[in-house]
Amino acid sequence: xxxxxxxxxxxxxxxxxxxxxxxxxxxxxxxxxxxxxxxxxxxxxxxxxxxxxxxxxxxxxxxxxxxxxxxxxxxxxxxxxxxxxxxxxxxxxxxxxxxxxxxxxxxxxxxxxxxxxxxxxxxxxxxxxxxxxxxxxxxxxxxxxxxxxxxxxxxxxxxxxxxxxxxxxxxxxxxxxxxxxxxxxxxxxxxxxxxxxxxxxxxxxxxxxxxxxxxxxxxxxxxxxxxxxxxxxxxxxxxxxxxxxxxxxxxxxxxxxxxxxxxxxxxxxxxxxxxxxxxxxxxxxxxxxxxxxxxxxxxxxxxxxxxxxxxxxxxxxxxxxxxxxxxxxxxxxxxxxxxxxxxxxxxxxxxx
Numbered sequence: 001x002x003x004x005x006x007x008x009x010x011x012x013x014x015x016x017x018x019x020x021x022x023x024x025x026x027x028x029x030x031x032x033x034x035x036x037x038x039x040x041x042x043x044x045x046x047x048x049x050x051x052x053x054x055x056x057x058x059x060x061x062x063x064x065x066x067x068x069x070x071x072x073x074x075x076x077x078x079x080x081x082x083x084x085x086x087x088x089x090x091x092x093x094x095x096x097x098x099x100x101x102x103x104x105x106x107x108x109x110x111x112x113x114x115x116x117x118x119x120x121x122x123x124x125x126x127x128x129x130x131x132x133x134x135x136x137x138x139x140x141x142x143x144x145x146x147x148x149x150x151x152x153x154x155x156x157x158x159x160x161x162x163x164x165x166x167x168x169x170x171x172x173x174x175x176x177x178x179x180x181x182x183x184x185x186x187x188x189x190x191x192x193x194x195x196x197x198x199x200x201x202x203x204x205x206x207x208x209x210x211x212x213x214x215x216x217x218x219x220x221x222x223x224x225x226x227x228x229x230x231x232x233x234x235x236x237x238x239x240x241x242x243x244x245x246x247x248x249x250x251x252x253x254x255x256x257x258x259x260x261x262x263x264x265x266x267x268x269x270x271x272x273x274x275x276x277x278x279x280x281x282x283x284x285x286x287x288x289x290x291x292x293x294x295x296x297x298x299x300x301x302x303x304x305x306x307x308x309x310x311x312x313x314x315x316x317x318x319x320x321x322x323x324x325x326x327x328x329x330x331x332x333x334x335x336x337x338x339x340x341x342x343x344x345x346x347x348x349x350x351x352x
Contacts, residue, residue: 036188036189037188038186039073039075039076039081039186039187040073040074040184040187041072041074041184041187041190041193042070042071042072042074042179042180042183042184042223042236043070043071043072043180043183043221043222043236043237043238044069044070044072044175044176044181044182045067045068045070045176045179045221045238045240045263045265045266046067046069046172046175046176046261047065047067047219047240047242048068048172048261049063049064049065049066049242049261050066050256051063051064051215051244053246053250054094054095054096054250054251055251060093060094060095060250061093061095061215061246061250061251061252062091063091063092063215063244064089064090064091064092065089065090065091065217065219066088066089066172067088067197067221068087068172068173068175069085069086069087069088069195069219069221069238069240070083070084070085070177070179070180070195071083071084071180071193071194071195071223072180073190073193077142078142078143079140079142080138080140080141080146080177081140082139083135083138083139083177084194084195084223085131085173085176086107086108086131086195086197087107087108087172088107088108088197088199088219088221089105090103090104090199090201090217090219091103092201092204092215094206094215094246094250096249096250097248097250098206098208098213098246098247098250099206100204100205100207100214100215100246102201102204102215102217103201104199104200104201107197108127109131112128113126115127115128117130121167122167123163123165123167125165125167127168129165130165130166130168133166134159134162134166134170137161137166143178143181146174147174147178149161151170151171152167155167157170157171158170179266183266184236185234185235185236185297186234187225187234188233189227190226190227190233190234191226191227191228192225193224193225193226194223194224194226194342194343194344194345195221195222195223195224195342196221196222196338196339196341196342197219197220197221197222197338197341198219198220198334198337198338198341199217199218199219200217200218200334201216201218203216203218203243204216204217207246207247207248207250208248209248212245212246212253213245213246213247213248214243214244214245215243215244215245215246216241216243217242217243218239218240218241218334219240219241220237220238220239220334220335220337221238221239221240222235222236222237222335222338222339222341223236223237223342224339224346225346226346226347229304230304230305230347231302231303231304232300232301232303232304232339232343233302235297235300235301237293237339238264238265239263239289239334241263241264242259242260242261243259244256264289264290264293265290267290268288268290269288271288271290273288273289273330274286274287274288274291277292277329277330287328287329289330292320292327292328292330295324295327295328296321296324296332296335299321299323299328300339304343305339305344308339308340309336311332313333317329318331319332
């Protein structure tokens with residue numbers, strides 16, 4: 001009888017330990033997991049530009065912005081538990097009289113097979129497939145480990161450990177992940193994470209006798225964490241804004257090397273909004289872009305996508321939220337659009 005009771009006790013203790021330990025076989029790489037857990041979510045941006053003016057070698061001018069952006073989730077030990085990567089790639093062209101044509105196209109993830117890398121890839125893998133492989137590869141790593149990964153510098157700078165699944169360059173991915181680690185917010189109760197961008201070329205303008213032309217893209221990016229009810233429990237936003245000038249002959253004014261590649265959040269006071277904001281009397285003492293963005297991010301917590309869409313804006317004064325007149329008076333139209341898109345991506349299968 002005693003032997004039977006001892007065996008029974010052992011079995012019951014084993015069952016208890018398993019129940020307390022929980023299921024450790026689930027993959028939380030694309031979801032938040034424990035709704036009571038607090039993690040850090042970061043948004044990082046790394047931009048590059050390329051192009052040319054009209055000259056002896058080029059009949060038309062071109063300016064391209066490639067904005068690589070990353071949503072990264074870190075645990076208490078600084079290890080990556082979730083990562084989403086994407087690139088917004090858009091270009092402006094202009095002719096020899098300075099007349100510009102700007103357009104936008106979907107992000108690389110949204111283009112899917114239309115991006116057209118599969119046929120040119122040595123591993124016959126599309127861009128989104130190779131990016132997914134890299135995302136999975138960095139799960140469990142720290143930022144220092146990501147920065148220190150060995151790359152195949154003689155063959156497109158893909159990770160040497162992923163030659164069978166990712167041969168594209170990951171240099172800008174790494175830069176965006178590092179930036180994300182420096183731009184985080186603590187979130188609790190997240191079950192899903194979403195990333196999205198909205199591209200606006202409206203600042204592009206033709207050259208004239210009175211002024212140079214401008215080729216510019218503003219890529220607005222949002223990373224969100226949502227709970228089981230679809231409410232935002234954390235958000236980060238940023239804008240990649242790069243531009244070049246050209247004259248009425250189509251020649252570049254200035255050099256591409258002089259373009260500031262920093263995002264608005266990274267520029268901080270260098271963006272120069274504080275003085276303008278103060279002079280307009282919108283915010284006492286003025287509010288820099290990153291400061292107003294932080295107020296907006298905090299304001300989003302607890303809202304659903306529908307509530308963001310229905311947010312009341314001060315249409316007579318830059319379209320800032322009417323409820324944030326003391327801390328955020330800049331336009332949030334594109335920010336709202338990016339946030340709503342990101343919330344949708346948080347729950348859509350295979351969305352990025």
